Amino acid sequence: MTDYWDPLIERMPVDELKKVQEEKLVQLVNYVYNHSPFYKKRFDKAGISPDDIRSLADITRLPFTTKQDLRDTYPTGMFCVPQKMIVRYHASSGTTGKPIVVGYTQNDIKEWTISLSRALTSIGVGREDVVQVGYGYGLFTGGLGLHYGAEMVGASAIPTSSGNTERQIELMQDLGSTVIACTPSYFLYMSEVVNKLGLNFKDDTKLKCGVFGAEPWSQEMRQRIETQTEIKAYDIFGTSEISGPLFTECTYQDGIHIWADQFLIEVIDPKTGEQLPDGERGELVVTTLVKEALPLIRYRIGDLTVINSEPCKCGRTHPRIMRILGRTDDMIIVRGINVFPGQVEAVLLTIPEVAEHYQLIIDRMGELDTMTVQVEVTKDVFSDKISDLMRLEKKVGKSLKTVLNLSAKVELVEPGTIPRSMGKAQRVIDKRKI
Amino acid sequence: MENKMIKQISVFAENKPARLEKMTEILKLANINIRAFTIAEAGDFGVLRMVVDKPDIAHRQLNEAGFTVSETDVLGVEMSDSPGALHEIAHILGSNNINVDYAYAFVTATQKALLIIRVDNISNAIAVLGNAGVALIGMKEVEKI
Ligand SMILES: [Zn+2]
Numbered sequence: 268m269t270d271y272w273d274p275l276i277e278r279m280p281v282d283e284l285k286k287v288q289e290e291k292l293v294q295l296v297n298y299v300y301n302h303s304p305f306y307k308k309r310f311d312k313a314g315i316s317p318d319d320i321r322s323l324a325d326i327t328r329l330p331f332t333t334k335q336d337l338r339d340t341y342p343t344g345m346f347c348v349p350q351k352m353i354v355r356y357h358a359s360s361g362t363t364g365k366p367i368v369v370g371y372t373q374n375d376i377k378e379w380t381i382s383l384s385r386a387l388t389s390i391g392v393g394r395e396d397v398v399q400v401g402y403g404y405g406l407f408t409g410g411l412g413l414h415y416g417a418e419m420v421g422a423s424a425i426p427t428s429s430g431n432t433e434r435q436i437e438l439m440q441d442l443g444s445t446v447i448a449c450t451p452s453y454f455l456y457m458s459e460v461v462n463k464l465g466l467n468f469k470d471d472t473k474l475k476c477g478v479f480g481a482e483p484w485s486q487e488m489r490q491r492i493e494t495q496t497e498i499k500a501y502d503i504f505g506t507s508e509i510s511g512p513l514f515t516e517c518t519y520q521d522g523i524h525i526w527a528d529q530f531l532i533e534v535i536d537p538k539t540g541e542q543l544p545d546g547e548r549g550e551l552v553v554t555t556l557v558k559e560a561l562p563l564i565r566y567r568i569g570d571l572t573v574i575n576s577e578p579c580k581c582g583r584t585h586p587r588i589m590r591i592l593g594r595t596d597d598m599i600i601v602r603g604i605n606v607f608p609g610q611v612e613a614v615l616l617t618i619p620e621v622a623e624h625y626q627l628i629i630d631r632m633g634e635l636d637t638m639t640v641q642v643e644v645t646k647d648v649f650s651d652k653i654s655d656l657m658r659l660e661k662k663v664g665k666s667l668k669t670v671l672n673l674s675a676k677v678e679l680v681e682p683g684t685i686p687r688s689m690g691k692a693q694r695v696i697d698k699r700k701i
Numbered sequence: 702m703e704n705k706m707i708k709q710i711s712v713f714a715e716n717k718p719a720r721l722e723k724m725t726e727i728l729k730l731a732n733i734n735i736r737a738f739t740i741a742e743a744g745d746f747g748v749l750r751m752v753v754d755k756p757d758i759a760h761r762q763l764n765e766a767g768f769t770v771s772e773t774d775v776l777g778v779e780m781s782d783s784p785g786a787l788h789e790i791a792h793i794l795g796s797n798n799i800n801v802d803y804a805y806a807f808v809t810a811t812q813k814a815l816l817i818i819r820v821d822n823i824s825n826a827i828a829v830l831g832n833a834g835v836a837l838i839g840m841k842e843v844e845k846i
Contacts (some may be wrong), residue, residue: 494760644713649769649821651750652802653743678745680715683767 272388277583281379283585284527289323291556292531295319299562302347305340306564327542331552332566334367337508340547342368348560349462357507358406376415378557379510382526389517389524389581390476390501392446394421399439401449402481403690404428405422408511413448429689432460439472448478451488455458455623458496468496478503479514482691483593483609487616491623502590506568509553519580522587529557532586534574537595548573550595551588569594569644599695601629603638604689606675608694611640615672620648620659624685630698638675640667643682704839705827707777708756709817712749713769717741724749724768733764736846737817739805752817754844774823777843778816779836782808790816790835797829809846
């Protein structure tokens with residue numbers, strides 16, 4: 268059984284979909300040129316006139332937009348509409364440099380909500396569901412984004428936000444939540460609390476699935492969550508610059524559906540900026556086709572992924588991006604080797620003795636970078652024989668070395684000592700100060 | 702066989718001073734008497750091993766406080782507090798192909814030396830030590846020490 272929110276669009280033949288995109292791209296380029304002084308200047312400088320863009324292939328002639336552009340034009344320098352058209356603002360937390368402010372017109376909110384309605388419908392969420400929204404509400408887009416989507420599909424939204432975990436679990440039981448939306452690391456923490464209370468999701472709640480995102484998580488983490496809690500774990504993707512959480516996988520869990528009538532995606536080589544063909548791993552670039560307040564042309568989101576344009580088994584024809592394992596910003600360089608926390612996670616979670624919580628500590632001893640991987644020993648496997656524990660350390664170190672081609676020091680730590688997160692987990696502590 | 706074995710409590714601990722303090726505080730509050738105690742360390746972590754008068758309570762209390770605890774069956778071997786005593790025990794086990802994973806010793810109030818050992822084959826060890834006339838203490842005796 269597959270349900271669609273908008274079957275005509277979601278199953279539109281690919282060539283028709285491309286035509287829609289082409290029309291919208293041409294309109295968009297004219298729109299930003301005429302409404303955003305920033306883009307006018309940028310196009311003029313690159314010697315591009317809106318008339319040069321006539322087909323989808325022409326998109327490669329357009330310059331990229333970066334996060335730095337949004338910071339440089341803080342707060343609203345790239346907006347295409349005056350304040351009176353704006354009905355909402357969100358802003359990034361701004362841990363590095365100035366925050367990024369995103370404005371929405373009434374129609375932007377509507378399109379955002381439509382995108383999530385299609386996504387939630389594709390994982391079987393509808394009127395019969397109670398959606399507990401454990402993403403933060405506020406300047407962060409996660410909470411309100413999911414909230415509007417859940418309401419639009421007719422589900423009952425519970426705006427718990429993150430934190431106050433025992434209360435969350437109580438509400439989950441009392442109101443019969445069937446869906447939880449939060450970061451995967453917060454859900455792991457919630458599971459720990461559920462166990463501590465002597466409960467389990469299967470017998471004591473009605474939870475059937477989780478919508479997890481806002482931080483990269485691996486396929487191995489999904490398997491752990493699904494086996495331990497017996498719920499389906501779906502990946503959700505989106506970032507505040509392009510609205511917020513927008514896209515999910517469908518029940519086939521084979522890539523995240525990107526609504527092509529709203530967004531045009533490309534994957535590029537992060538070094539050369541060249542567009543890469545389907546199936547090749549590169550940096551995701553998004554052009555917002557229908558946004559009014561803050562449309563973005565070829566925005567370099569920073570996530571590394573692969574596009575699959577084959578129609579999905581669910582019948583949807585829109586392109587999919589395969590699970591996102593990291594962002595160019597998350598990448599750390601240790602002794603000249605690129606390391607993504609997601610890779611480390613994937614390695615660790617294939618080892619059954621290792622718990623789901625881990626942290627990477629990067630430091631420098633003299634001229635040499637060091638990477639320490641802290642992992643928690645699970646209570647079930649604790650052996651009082653030192654040799655068993657040292658064997659486990661060696662096993663973890665060896666698996667990491669095989670995959671990363673990098674020697675890491677493995678440190679076993681007590682369960683519960685790696686900080687738990689209510690939002691995005693801090694997996695990497697980089698102590699190198701150069 | 703039960704009365705020839707001792708339940709040892711093992712705790713996983715990172716090498717941080719406050720952990721030992723916390724752990725001993727929990728045992729103190731639960732009115733638990735530690736009979737023998739040792740710390741085995743391996744770089745960044747260690748394993749604390751101890752023989753206490755009420756292992757079940759100690760296990761539960763430590764577990765509830767968030768420690769990673771396990772209970773292991775070990776042997777409490779009585780030795781005369783004199784030269785060659787340890788060698789004799791080692792000889793009996795060695796010649797019967799029983800491997801000692803670890804051992805630690807302490808002297809009791811009655812001037813006897815008590816050797817705590819974990820072996821790879823506990824029932825065999827009980828048998829061969831018994832045949833050789835070596836006394837093994839059980840939990841009842843631990844309570845009384
Ligand atoms: Zn699908």
